[in-house]
Amino acid sequence: MADFHQGGPITTLHRILDRNPEELAYEMNAFARQRRQTLILPCLYSELETPAMTTIVEGLKQATYIDQIVVGLDRADAQQYLHAREFFKDLPQHVRILWNDGPRLRSVHDRLNENNLARYEPGKGRNVWYCLGYTLASGRSSVIGIHDCDIATYTPDLPAKLMYPIANPAFNFAFAKGYYARVANGTLKGRVCRLFVTPLIRALKQVVGKTDFLNYLDCFRYALSGEMAIRTDVAYGLRVASDWGLEVSMLSEMYRNHTVHRLAQVDIADIYDHKHREFDPAQKDDGLSRMASDIAKSLFRKLATQGTVFTPETFRTLKATYYRAALDLIEQYRADALFNGLKINRDEEENCVEVLSEVIISAGQHYLENPLESPFIPSWQRVESAMGDIFEQLSAAVEDDLNDMDIGKA
Numbered sequence: 507m508a509d510f511h512q513g514g515p516i517t518t519l520h521r522i523l524d525r526n527p528e529e530l531a532y533e534m535n536a537f538a539r540q541r542r543q544t545l546i547l548p549c550l551y552s553e554l555e556t557p558a559m560t561t562i563v564e565g566l567k568q569a570t571y572i573d574q575i576v577v578g579l580d581r582a583d584a585q586q587y588l589h590a591r592e593f594f595k596d597l598p599q600h601v602r603i604l605w606n607d608g609p610r611l612r613s614v615h616d617r618l619n620e621n622n623l624a625r626y627e628p629g630k631g632r633n634v635w636y637c638l639g640y641t642l643a644s645g646r647s648s649v650i651g652i653h654d655c656d657i658a659t660y661t662p663d664l665p666a667k668l669m670y671p672i673a674n675p676a677f678n679f680a681f682a683k684g685y686y687a688r689v690a691n692g693t694l695k696g697r698v699c700r701l702f703v704t705p706l707i708r709a710l711k712q713v714v715g716k717t718d719f720l721n722y723l724d725c726f727r728y729a730l731s732g733e734m735a736i737r738t739d740v741a742y743g744l745r746v747a748s749d750w751g752l753e754v755s756m757l758s759e760m761y762r763n764h765t766v767h768r769l770a771q772v773d774i775a776d777i778y779d780h781k782h783r784e785f786d787p788a789q790k791d792d793g794l795s796r797m798a799s800d801i802a803k804s805l806f807r808k809l810a811t812q813g814t815v816f817t818p819e820t821f822r823t824l825k826a827t828y829y830r831a832a833l834d835l836i837e838q839y840r841a842d843a844l845f846n847g848l849k850i851n852r853d854e855e856e857n858c859v860e861v862l863s864e865v866i867i868s869a870g871q872h873y874l875e876n877p878l879e880s881p882f883i884p885s886w887q888r889v890e891s892a893m894g895d896i897f898e899q900l901s902a903a904v905e906d907d908l909n910d911m912d913i914g915k916a
């Protein structure tokens with residue numbers, strides 16, 4: 507059972523008691539009368555073929571409080587898009603699939619590109635951004651939930667817990683972030699969050715000072731979770747990062763635009779497991795190192811906008827401070843793991859930290875050479891001001907794909 511400690515300026519919603527899922531769904535249905543809910547599922551076509559996705563769809567069949575499900579489908583050809591339509595067809599909600607690689611949405615993308623509004627690489631960030639755009643265009647809901655599609659430990663009450671803080675009319679939260687413990691194969695996972703993000707934030711506090719922003723970030727129990735809920739009006743003004751800095755950048759954007767009293771984190775699962783990326787120390791530009799590098803750059807850029815001056819010496823000091831902080835944390839994780847009957851491979855953990863400490867130097871150097879680089883896709887508010895009919899275009903592309911009976915016919 508959880509404690510009820512509030513560790514900082516954002517509100518933490520713990521699961522102090524295990525709630526009856528039916529009672530929770532009943533409450534969510536009542537909230538939906540005032541605050542309708544859309545759930546966004548950003549996915550790759552390949553994820554549709556996994557047991558995790560089948561479990562997610564089965565769980566969502568029970569989530570009748572959700573009005574609309576928006577699936578962002580990446581890396582799908584015509585046959586695969588048709589299969590996706592079949593795959594989701596039994597869901598009771600209003601379901602719309604964004605076939606991001608299809609000709610209609612590609613042509614919307616080209617038009618955005620001509621206006622210099624979407625020059626970004628495909629990936630989860632861009633997928634989520636289009637899904638947010640479609641949700642805004644649909645005008646159907648005031649609450650948006652987003653969760654990953656590789657969750658192997660999905661339970662049907664996960665979306666209810668995730669969206670509760672935004673859906674409940676008694677609350678005034680603008681944004682809520684999901685948290686949990688990532689555990690698999692009898693050990694602690696969540697390697698980038700545990701071994702990179704947490705010690706890096708603590709090291710930054712030592713090197714650049716305990717700023718309010720760093721204190722705020724340090725409050726999040728799982729800063730990298732892909733599970734979050736947001737008010738639709740807040741999503742309209744949100745810039746979304748197109749790289750792996752997506753989750754951390756989202757927290758930075760919330761901090762910039764909203765008072766911390768309107769931000770929450772919520773316990774959404776006992777344990778959480780998902781698809782794991784390989785950690786290959788030789789692959790500096792891929793996998794977990796790439797993820798860590800994008801996150802580090804996003805933090806450096808954010809701190810620079812708050813007045814921090816970075817030099818090569820700052821990054822060298824930061825690397826040393828990070829390394830010490832990470833080793834101390836490994837000791838704490840080890841104690842916690844053993845207490846819970848889990849094992850922990852100290853060699854792997856320290857090896858990971860050694861490689862990630864190099865990432866601080868390379869990401870720092872990259873930042874110094876490209877201080878104005880930005881992975882942010884503009885907010886839909888800005889896009890709409892530049893292209894007044896963008897929401898009509900987006901909706902038409904999605905509806906026409908759905909009604910097109912000739913897709914896939916040669």
Ligand SMILES: O=C(O)[C@H](O)COP(=O)(O)O
Nearest residue numbers: 695696697698699730782
């Ligand atoms: O959240 C993280 O730290 C990364 O997504 C890696 O997660 P994993 O160690 O559970 O694969």
